[in-house]
Amino acid sequence: MSEQLAKQAAPPPPEGEEQVDRSREFMQRLMTGTPMLSVLAVVASLVLGALLIAFTDERVAKTAGYFFARPTDMLQALWDSVAGAYTAMFQGSILNINRIDTLQQALTPVSNTFYYAAPLIIAGLGVAIAFKVGLFNIGGQGQMLVGAAVAGWIGFSVEMPPIIHVTVALIAGIGAAAIWGGIVGLLKARTGAHEVILTIMLNYVAYWALVYALRSPDLLRNPDNNNPITPGMLETAILNPLPGFKVHAGFLIALAVVVLYWWFIERSSLGFQFRTVGLNPAAAKMAGMNVGLITTLAMLFAGAFMGLAGGIQVTGQVTTGFTSHIDAGIGFDAITVALLGRSSPWGTLIAGILFGALKAGGYNMAAAEGVPIDLVLVLQSFIVLFIAAPALVKTIFFLPKGGRK
Amino acid sequence: MTLELKGITKRFGTFTANDRINLKIEAGEIHCLLGENGAGKSTMMNVLYGLYQAEEGEILIDGKPQRFQGPGDAMRAGIGMVHQHFMLIPVFTVAENVLLGHERELGGLKGARKAVVELSKRFGFDIDPDALVQDLPVGVQQRVEIIKALSLDARVLVFDEPTAVLTPQETDELMNVMRQLRDDGTAIVFITHKLREVREVADRITVIRLGKIVGSAEPTASSNELASLMVGRDVSLTVDKDDAKFTDKKLEVTVLTVLDRIGQKVVNDVSFEVRGGEVLCIAGVQGNGQTELTEAIIGLEKPASGSISLSGRRLTGKSVREVLDSGVGFVPEDRKVDGLVSEFSVSENIMLDRYKGAPFVKAGTIDFATRNEFAEQAKTDYDVRAQSIHSPAGSLSGGNQQKVVLARELGRKLELFVASQPTRGLDVGSIEFVHKQIIATRDTGIPVVVVSTELDEVIGLADRIAVMYRGGIVGIVPADTDREDLGLMMAGEMPEHLKAAAEEAAA
Ligand SMILES: Nc1ncnc2c1ncn2[C@@H]1O[C@H](COP(=O)(O)OP(=O)(O)OP(=O)(O)O)[C@@H](O)[C@H]1O
Ligand SMILES: [Mg+2]
Numbered sequence: 001m002s003e004q005l006a007k008q009a010a011p012p013p014p015e016g017e018e019q020v021d022r023s024r025e026f027m028q029r030l031m032t033g034t035p036m037l038s039v040l041a042v043v044a045s046l047v048l049g050a051l052l053i054a055f056t057d058e059r060v061a062k063t064a065g066y067f068f069a070r071p072t073d074m075l076q077a078l079w080d081s082v083a084g085a086y087t088a089m090f091q092g093s094i095l096n097i098n099r100i101d102t103l104q105q106a107l108t109p110v111s112n113t114f115y116y117a118a119p120l121i122i123a124g125l126g127v128a129i130a131f132k133v134g135l136f137n138i139g140g141q142g143q144m145l146v147g148a149a150v151a152g153w154i155g156f157s158v159e160m161p162p163i164i165h166v167t168v169a170l171i172a173g174i175g176a177a178a179i180w181g182g183i184v185g186l187l188k189a190r191t192g193a194h195e196v197i198l199t200i201m202l203n204y205v206a207y208w209a210l211v212y213a214l215r216s217p218d219l220l221r222n223p224d225n226n227n228p229i230t231p232g233m234l235e236t237a238i239l240n241p242l243p244g245f246k247v248h249a250g251f252l253i254a255l256a257v258v259v260l261y262w263w264f265i266e267r268s269s270l271g272f273q274f275r276t277v278g279l280n281p282a283a284a285k286m287a288g289m290n291v292g293l294i295t296t297l298a299m300l301f302a303g304a305f306m307g308l309a310g311g312i313q314v315t316g317q318v319t320t321g322f323t324s325h326i327d328a329g330i331g332f333d334a335i336t337v338a339l340l341g342r343s344s345p346w347g348t349l350i351a352g353i354l355f356g357a358l359k360a361g362g363y364n365m366a367a368a369e370g371v372p373i374d375l376v377l378v379l380q381s382f383i384v385l386f387i388a389a390p391a392l393v394k395t396i397f398f399l400p401k402g403g404r405k
Numbered sequence: 406m407t408l409e410l411k412g413i414t415k416r417f418g419t420f421t422a423n424d425r426i427n428l429k430i431e432a433g434e435i436h437c438l439l440g441e442n443g444a445g446k447s448t449m450m451n452v453l454y455g456l457y458q459a460e461e462g463e464i465l466i467d468g469k470p471q472r473f474q475g476p477g478d479a480m481r482a483g484i485g486m487v488h489q490h491f492m493l494i495p496v497f498t499v500a501e502n503v504l505l506g507h508e509r510e511l512g513g514l515k516g517a518r519k520a521v522v523e524l525s526k527r528f529g530f531d532i533d534p535d536a537l538v539q540d541l542p543v544g545v546q547q548r549v550e551i552i553k554a555l556s557l558d559a560r561v562l563v564f565d566e567p568t569a570v571l572t573p574q575e576t577d578e579l580m581n582v583m584r585q586l587r588d589d590g591t592a593i594v595f596i597t598h599k600l601r602e603v604r605e606v607a608d609r610i611t612v613i614r615l616g617k618i619v620g621s622a623e624p625t626a627s628s629n630e631l632a633s634l635m636v637g638r639d640v641s642l643t644v645d646k647d648d649a650k651f652t653d654k655k656l657e658v659t660v661l662t663v664l665d666r667i668g669q670k671v672v673n674d675v676s677f678e679v680r681g682g683e684v685l686c687i688a689g690v691q692g693n694g695q696t697e698l699t700e701a702i703i704g705l706e707k708p709a710s711g712s713i714s715l716s717g718r719r720l721t722g723k724s725v726r727e728v729l730d731s732g733v734g735f736v737p738e739d740r741k742v743d744g745l746v747s748e749f750s751v752s753e754n755i756m757l758d759r760y761k762g763a764p765f766v767k768a769g770t771i772d773f774a775t776r777n778e779f780a781e782q783a784k785t786d787y788d789v790r791a792q793s794i795h796s797p798a799g800s801l802s803g804g805n806q807q808k809v810v811l812a813r814e815l816g817r818k819l820e821l822f823v824a825s826q827p828t829r830g831l832d833v834g835s836i837e838f839v840h841k842q843i844i845a846t847r848d849t850g851i852p853v854v855v856v857s858t859e860l861d862e863v864i865g866l867a868d869r870i871a872v873m874y875r876g877g878i879v880g881i882v883p884a885d886t887d888r889e890d891l892g893l894m895m896a897g898e899m900p901e902h903l904k905a906a907a908e909e910a911a912a
Pocket of ligand 2: 446447448565
């Protein structure tokens, strides 16, 4: 009897499977929160950011010394510092009512937001599409660097007619980064290696390879310059800014890519397979889907988005030659963008614009109020924190936590 | 002690899962809850256990109103629950699992170990407090759950479909334990869809339908009476079918061997043939190779040797996609894990394995109109109780989830139909429906293979029965074979007097 019973015992789960399930579950929780939660996370971060501004402000510190004698002084200083910083941020990113004499002046802040948002949105989709398949793409930096290097090289060294030149450069960047990302997917599908480790390692490989290439005049370095920087892009390989503004066609490309992503995820057959594999790989296998292929494709597409973001960096954002920091941290910001946008097309678009606004506003705030631009980084970090801990946000805002299923 | 639910109403959005429920649970009684899939039994128990907060009504213990914010409160008030899906940590020992969450109450690992030993002795369980849970059979794991509840002095124990995963012997043993608990003064709530079990142990039966209590029944009531009370109409508990009309189509499995990860033979030299127009049921105790056999047919498992062919075409060596495309419909054993994506809507699940080409995909794009039309039709045809085709499959009750899987698999032209445990966890009405569908599929002239551990189901559906034991087929016998004999075969013994009949049936 007991022998017979023992035989029926469920076979112990193979090693590691438990772990994978746990991280998959966590990722799904990250992705399935409501938009409301995203908004609240941003609000909570702004509040914390306000505290940070206030308590690092010199005037606040000074007035705090005689708080009990004249408390209003400190409260006034508190208010000034926070309101000043956030107003400057708003003026730098949305609208500055003191400067609306001409249409160009009025539109400048928004156009700056869009300018910074373009690569963020595209890179955000590069993380989002991997999320949809249950993969964590930490390799945005490496993929962007590869994309930027290839697009940039075509941009400064090959001569082509206008428009075609930019297009070819961007497509080449996309292709190179897609391969860079696809390697990760292939390794994961074939050997089971974890994509987080692979992408992080490939970040280093891409970075140091680029550093090496930037040292050699035969490769990327500008022969006329001793610093590790490339020549400037040829005129034909530049996404020209709108006259009087910084913003260029990159933003339109970003919008188009969002629509493409929407169609792909929501409407296409392949996107359906992506989502199935992300939510339930066992059911996907049973339904005849090729989970390994989907994994590979997901990382390939993720790399493609990152490559486009990298291409935009060199053809639109920094056209005077680039260094090994051309990714500008966007590969990592993209993770936050995708998380905040819950990997949905419109969510990622909005999150990308918000982060663009933070950047545009951040520079203005630093210039006008002397609050370090690093505050923007802090805000972004708080946002990730709050999104990763929905229960915390719900507690802060007195929302019901809801029954566990 | 007396536990009372008074006017409990629980809503999910606009949907009322429990509608003014009044229920009294007394010490020393086994109280059975009967009801269709989706009637709201589990919801009610989750309210009682503090997992859900009711919108209206109250819970009284000995007349005193209780406020449960979570299971912790319910446990402190003496309510324990044995879940269908065990909540044990596989890599912990029995004692550690019992301790988990109640470190203080039990007084550390020592206390927990003592509690396990004492309770085991009291109920005649043979449980080693230091055994790892992952090494224990399902039936014993369930006892660990019971001990965990009792170690906190649970005076009300809720069992939500505890027998769905048990063998007949384990079920009998569980019912003995429930009787013993009852005699010791514990109040027991027992949810099951198996009427035999209800009639055997219930002291009181409450029937719930569409979220409302619709009446009670005596344990002496017949299965038919209970069934019609539950479903609200007469239910046929036997399968009506004509004699099989054979066609030329044929599934042939020839000396098939499948190895598991560590190289043991889980399917061992299995050969059989299923002709078009007949149902071959594969009986046997869970875990004797049935799962691997069906997975080999569908292409998920690569057989080590042997072949499978369908009407002359080889299936072995093909991918799952190719097997499905050659017209094989498949209902997997564990619908929640393999058959459905619970986050997906009903209509997305309807196209789960038809994501390429017509009718749902045109030029790489999903044709929402066609798909939703198909899903609506399936919802009507199969009587899927869901708020809409856009509701997530995970919010459906078990029976309705199974209907979605069936609607998908039977919704296209098939050459072979394979169903694993097609009625596990389903209510009698849904079982009747599923059985009808399976027979109707058989009558279209294709071979049908049904794997089931329920003897009643096997006998009802089969034209022939193959019994599996330790990966091999003990014998293939006619459908009218005696239960006792089938029981023997399930333990690996081939009765002498059946050998002649078996040879004939196998031919
Ligand atoms: N979290 C939820 N969200 C929305 N609807 C739900 C949720 N949980 C249950 N329901 C709905 O409530 C109804 C009752 O479900 P419940 O699980 O209580 O049924 P049940 O009687 O236990 O059925 P079964 O016998 O299949 O287990 C079902 O129609 C189900 O779709
Ligand atoms: Mg239930």
